[in-house]
Amino acid sequence: MTQAESRVLCPALRNRIMSADEAAALIRKGDNIGMSGFTGAGYPKAVPGALARRIHQANSEGDRFKVGIWTGASTAPELDGALASVAGVEMRLPYQSDPVCRQRINAGEMEYIDIHLSHVAQFVWFGFLGHLDVAVVEVTGITEDGQLIPSTSIGNNKTWLDEADKIILEVNSAQDMNLLGMHDIYYGTQRPPHRKPIPLVAPGDRIGQPTFRVNPDKIVAIVETHAADRNTQFSAPDENSRRIAGHILDFLQHEVKKGRLPPELLPLQSGVGNIANAVLAGLEDGPFENLTAYTEVLQDGMLQLLKSGKLAFASATAVSLSTDALKEFRENLAFYRERILLRPQEISNHPEVIRRLGIIAMNGMIEADIYGNVNSTHVMGSQIMNGIGGSGDFARNAYLSMFMTPSTAKGGAISCIVPMVPHVDHTEHDVQVVVTEQGLADLRGLSPKQRAETIIERCAHPDFKPALRDYYRRALKGSPGQHTPHLLDEAFSWHLRALAGRGM
Numbered sequence: 001m002t003q004a005e006s007r008v009l010c011p012a013l014r015n016r017i018m019s020a021d022e023a024a025a026l027i028r029k030g031d032n033i034g035m036s037g038f039t040g041a042g043y044p045k046a047v048p049g050a051l052a053r054r055i056h057q058a059n060s061e062g063d064r065f066k067v068g069i070w071t072g073a074s075t076a077p078e079l080d081g082a083l084a085s086v087a088g089v090e091m092r093l094p095y096q097s098d099p100v101c102r103q104r105i106n107a108g109e110m111e112y113i114d115i116h117l118s119h120v121a122q123f124v125w126f127g128f129l130g131h132l133d134v135a136v137v138e139v140t141g142i143t144e145d146g147q148l149i150p151s152t153s154i155g156n157n158k159t160w161l162d163e164a165d166k167i168i169l170e171v172n173s174a175q176d177m178n179l180l181g182m183h184d185i186y187y188g189t190q191r192p193p194h195r196k197p198i199p200l201v202a203p204g205d206r207i208g209q210p211t212f213r214v215n216p217d218k219i220v221a222i223v224e225t226h227a228a229d230r231n232t233q234f235s236a237p238d239e240n241s242r243r244i245a246g247h248i249l250d251f252l253q254h255e256v257k258k259g260r261l262p263p264e265l266l267p268l269q270s271g272v273g274n275i276a277n278a279v280l281a282g283l284e285d286g287p288f289e290n291l292t293a294y295t296e297v298l299q300d301g302m303l304q305l306l307k308s309g310k311l312a313f314a315s316a317t318a319v320s321l322s323t324d325a326l327k328e329f330r331e332n333l334a335f336y337r338e339r340i341l342l343r344p345q346e347i348s349n350h351p352e353v354i355r356r357l358g359i360i361a362m363n364g365m366i367e368a369d370i371y372g373n374v375n376s377t378h379v380m381g382s383q384i385m386n387g388i389g390g391s392g393d394f395a396r397n398a399y400l401s402m403f404m405t406p407s408t409a410k411g412g413a414i415s416c417i418v419p420m421v422p423h424v425d426h427t428e429h430d431v432q433v434v435v436t437e438q439g440l441a442d443l444r445g446l447s448p449k450q451r452a453e454t455i456i457e458r459c460a461h462p463d464f465k466p467a468l469r470d471y472y473r474r475a476l477k478g479s480p481g482q483h484t485p486h487l488l489d490e491a492f493s494w495h496l497r498a499l500a501g502r503g504m
Contacts, residue, residue: 007141007171008222016222020046023168023221024054029065030090031133034124034160037079038072038318038345039272039297042153044136044170045227048079055088066090070124070132072155072317072345073117073296073389074098076230084110093129094120095387106383114377117296117390118349121159125191135164139212140175142222147211150183150342151175152229153318158185158344161214168221174228178333184208184341200353203267203294203315206341231323234277234300240406241278243437248362248402249282251433251440255400261360267294269354269394270302271363272320275404277301279362284310294357296348296390298340300325306339307332315341317348349390354397361398363391365405368459369421370452370472371484372428372443374403380495381422388425395430407436407461414498415464417455419471420491434459448484449476 008014024047027033037043051067058065068091069083080098083089087109092101094115104110115123123129137157140149150157151172161167186208190196200207237245255261265288270276280301283291293302293314303325305311319342321329329336347353354361365376366385377388395401403426405416416436428451434441439458443451456468471490479485 005173006224007173007177008224009144010142010146010216013142013146013216013219013222016219017224018221020050020223021053023047023223024050026166026168026220027051027067027134029058029063030067032068032070032091032130033134033136034070034132034156034164035075035079035135036072036137036151036153036155036157036160037075038153038155039074039320040076040230040232041318041320042138042151042155042229043071043075043079044138045078045172046170046223046225047136047168049082052082052086052088055083056086059086068092068130070094070120070129070156070160072153072157074386078230095389097386102384102386112384114384114387116349116388116392117345118351118393121156121344121346122191124156124159124163132160132163132165134166134168135160136168136170137161138170138172138175138225140179141171141177142169143211146214146216148214149177149180149211150185151179154183154185154342154344155317156345158187158212159346161212165218166220167214167218168223169219170223170225173224173226176330176333178337181210182337182340182342183210184343185210185212186344186347187213189346198347198350198353200347201356203292203357204313204341208343229320231326232272232299232320233322235274237274237278237281240437241275242282244275244404244406244435245278245282247435247440248279248404249286251442252360253287264288264290264292266358266360266399267292269293269295269359269361269398270299271389271391272297272299273364275364276362279404280305284308294348294354294359296345303329303336306336311339313339315343315348317343317345345390349393351393351397354394358399359394359397360400360402361391361394362402362404363395365403365416365426367405367416367418367421368403368431368434368455369418370455370468371448372431372434372451372455373421373424374426374431374434375421375423376403376425378423380499381492392426392430395426400432401430402433402435403431404435407438407459408463412461412463415461415468415494417460417464417468418494419468420486422492422495436461438462
């Protein structure tokens, strides 16, 4: 790339441009590395692969080389997959979705800390996670005065740039320079005991600046790249997804009629995935107007709502779109730049702000038990799937906290409503609504026994409802206590049968 074409506009930094291999050579064995990336958006495209090659060479020579990898959330095969494939990661946090990474974690070959996403930045500030040695951050460009134009995600990048000893930047010319102005980087966060309220009272409030500040003396390498984000492909809503969406939309209309929600609802938060997109597609055809969103990831469904005018504004920390939606986004970036703000995840997921705004939180789960405890991270109690992500940040602090899943998995062989979940991410205290394609259970104001009866009757699949009724009926007679009746010798028997290949 010629100097005229370069997006490194700061003259004092041009002499730090180098290859990805040269930049990766600056990373030491044992370093903790803060890498950009959130749900497949804005992750570094070249340095992780170069680092993986270096690690592979070192390991082949008998020099065990591992690093710690900290991110915003999930990244892509070019980062997580590449480093996991060469056994190069000692510790991974706070969220991942890569199949190779997952296999290493569940085989005990990689350590993994699953953290609420709102906690990561402050844990680093407080020194709870150890020292951050290197930041590897993708940016769209560097201005003449050395400010960094963010990419398609913010995540924890502000913290990585502030806290790391050394900074490696990837300047990606495949990202649109018209992203400038879509970001809101807040620098007012203080550490206890000096914290002040975050001055954000509506999703569209701008409280920061559009670029990252950075100490230029810490920048040790700049790598120029031209590579697109990994695009998230969503399936068309299936029948179960449409039914789940229908139950949620009916419920929201009921809440408006009861006067518990305004006609334009409250700001929406939606997890990532096909069911979440089906709910958003349902909102497109629903009666609600002038909607807003305060969420983590802006995906296809919200983009369509913005395009149609149903959604007036969306705040997030990343944009993660399918190929077709990304094309629409880029072709109409000026339109979307006026209606989208991307913030650091410490702000997008901040409990204070979530509670103040009164968020309607809608997140997926793996399973729920009859009392409303939710498992969103583990298969059969001990195998990590992805991580808790931001669902806990929103569930505990939301105005309405909903969790949704099809009622069965594995082609109907496994029930997603069980007597007791073997791993709890969201306790019954944080779960207000459980939804499957069978129906919606509103758990607000219900005792444990009332919750059990409601969830079984409204959410369980008909094939498993008799067994759940039987378990609960016998628990009422045989449990040592009657506040939350359980048969402890049977509570996990459904999972044990599934592990033995006998179904649930």
